[in-house]
Amino acid sequence: MTDVLIVGGGPVGLFLGSLLLQQGVAVRVLEKRPGRNAHTRAIGIHPPALAALDRIGVARELIGRGVPIRQGFAVSRGRRIARMPFAPVSSRYPFVLAVPQPVTEEILERRLSELDSDALVRNARVTGMHDDGGRVMLSVTTDGTFSSCTAGFVVGADGARSTLRTLLGIEAPEKLYPDHYLMGDFPESSPFGSDAALFLEGDGIVESFPLPGSVRRWVVRLGKPPARPDAEQLAGLVARRTRLHLDAAANTMLSSFSVRSRLAARMVSGRTALIGDAAHEISPIGGQGMNLGWLDAEALLPAITAVVHGKPSIDLLRRFDSARRRAAVSARRQAEVNMALGRPLPDGLLRPRNAAIACAAALPAFNALVARRFTMQ
Numbered sequence: 017m018t019d020v021l022i023v024g025g026g027p028v029g030l031f032l033g034s035l036l037l038q039q040g041v042a043v044r045v046l047e048k049r050p051g052r053n054a055h056t057r058a059i060g061i062h063p064p065a066l067a068a069l070d071r072i073g074v075a076r077e078l079i080g081r082g083v084p085i086r087q088g089f090a091v092s093r094g095r096r097i098a099r100m101p102f103a104p105v106s107s108r109y110p111f112v113l114a115v116p117q118p119v120t121e122e123i124l125e126r127r128l129s130e131l132d133s134d135a136l137v138r139n140a141r142v143t144g145m146h147d148d149g150g151r152v153m154l155s156v157t158t159d160g161t162f163s164s165c166t167a168g169f170v171v172g173a174d175g176a177r178s179t180l181r182t183l184l185g186i187e188a189p190e191k192l193y194p195d196h197y198l199m200g201d202f203p204e205s206s207p208f209g210s211d212a213a214l215f216l217e218g219d220g221i222v223e224s225f226p227l228p229g230s231v232r233r234w235v236v237r238l239g240k241p242p243a244r245p246d247a248e249q250l251a252g253l254v255a256r257r258t259r260l261h262l263d264a265a266a267n268t269m270l271s272s273f274s275v276r277s278r279l280a281a282r283m284v285s286g287r288t289a290l291i292g293d294a295a296h297e298i299s300p301i302g303g304q305g306m307n308l309g310w311l312d313a314e315a316l317l318p319a320i321t322a323v324v325h326g327k328p329s330i331d332l333l334r335r336f337d338s339a340r341r342r343a344a345v346s347a348r349r350q351a352e353v354n355m356a357l358g359r360p361l362p363d364g365l366l367r368p369r370n371a372a373i374a375c376a377a378a379l380p381a382f383n384a385l386v387a388r389r390f391t392m393q
């Protein structure tokens with residue numbers, strides 16, 4: 017029996033757990049994995065998410081463990097055709113922070129445990145739920161043993177294949193895209209230092225971002241999924257499209273992904289809310305999924321504290337639901353624009369398209385507007 021149960025101890029569930037504990041709300045985070053997910057997925061933390069993370073006191077440590085990316089370049093045929101500062105130097109966080117997701121999760125988990133060392137319950141898989149209108153009961157399997165937990169409010173932060181969303185019967189239609197990507201980390205050998213670079217080339221985009229430890233991530237668009245991720249293939253594609261050479265033998269991470277999106281029809285149902293990927297899966301091309309989840313958590317906080325303290329909460333939950341679904345639609349649209357920008361183009365269209373991008377980026381107001389869209393400001 018506790019105030020709030022959070023299903024899923026990924027970055028979004030861990031963050032919400034700390035936010036609630038700081039408000040004096042008793043929390044258990046139920047996570048089916050025995051340990052942290054070591055897969056490197058998200059790397060970009062945007063300025064509004066850093067401000068949210070600062071509320072639980074982890075922004076400074078994250079900045080110390082990451083690389084602040086202050087600007088990005090669009091490159092075509094070896095020429096820098098546009099430059100985009102990500103935020104005005106006067107802003108609180110004038111950069112996008114690059115940190116591998118496992119490091120972010122380590123820091124979030126440590127903060128949660130500082131606030132309550134029992135808050136995170138691992139090996140706890142949620143398999144059923146019942147909302148009697150007053151309390152919500154979850155069925156949990158822990159190390160092969162069945163038990164039940166009860167709370168005044170439940171949050172599903174259990175990822176794109178959310179069990180809670182299924183148990184609530186909330187639809188989240190899947191949208192598939194013709195975009196596939198091969199990505200890998202290599203020792204830094206580019207001339208871009210701590211800047212991001214987007215190579216707008218005829219065979220498809222190559223994206224590249226600095227990571228801590230003098231490492232750079234390279235992401236290459238493909239028309240179909242690779243048979244299996246291969247460092248030589250990735251280095252070959254980067255060389256062909258960008259004329260930059262990577263040392264395939266020194267590759268430290270290799271992965272491929274295909275893109276889909278899903279938006280849940282509702283984020284609130286009775287005394288339960290969905291946040292993060294459970295509510296909206298967004299294409300990684302745009303780098304907003306995890307950030308969106310943290311901002312969901314921050315937006316949900318007043319409604320949960322109202323529920324827990326027996327104050328009126330229906331309007332707060334309704335406002336949360338519509339505002340955060342609007343934010344997800346906008347992030348999905350941004351990711352779709354980014355993916356369209358990365359598709360192959362014949363030379364006759366590529367040149368005028370890139371020339372138009374160069375002209376538009378030279379207009380300060382337009383440049384700043386696009387930067388705000390990219391960085392969720």
Ligand SMILES: Cc1cc2nc3c(=O)[nH]c(=O)nc-3n(C[C@H](O)[C@H](O)[C@H](O)COP(=O)(O)OP(=O)(O)OC[C@H]3O[C@@H](n4cnc5c(N)ncnc54)[C@H](O)[C@@H]3O)c2cc1C
Pocket residue numbers: 023024025026027028029046047048049053056057058059060061117140141142143173174175176178179180273291292293294300302303304305306307308309
């Ligand atoms: C290649 C790639 C690159 C990306 N890059 C970026 C980026 O740069 N920026 C960005 O913002 N986003 C990015 N993303 C998206 C980001 O990784 C996700 O949005 C983020 O992980 C979502 O966090 P979450 O906590 O909502 O869900 P998850 O990270 O999926 O965590 C959900 C947790 O719930 C647990 N769980 C599931 N079911 C149950 C159950 N029944 N009982 C108990 N526990 C359960 C899971 O084990 C998991 O730990 C990227 C994604 C990919 C694939």
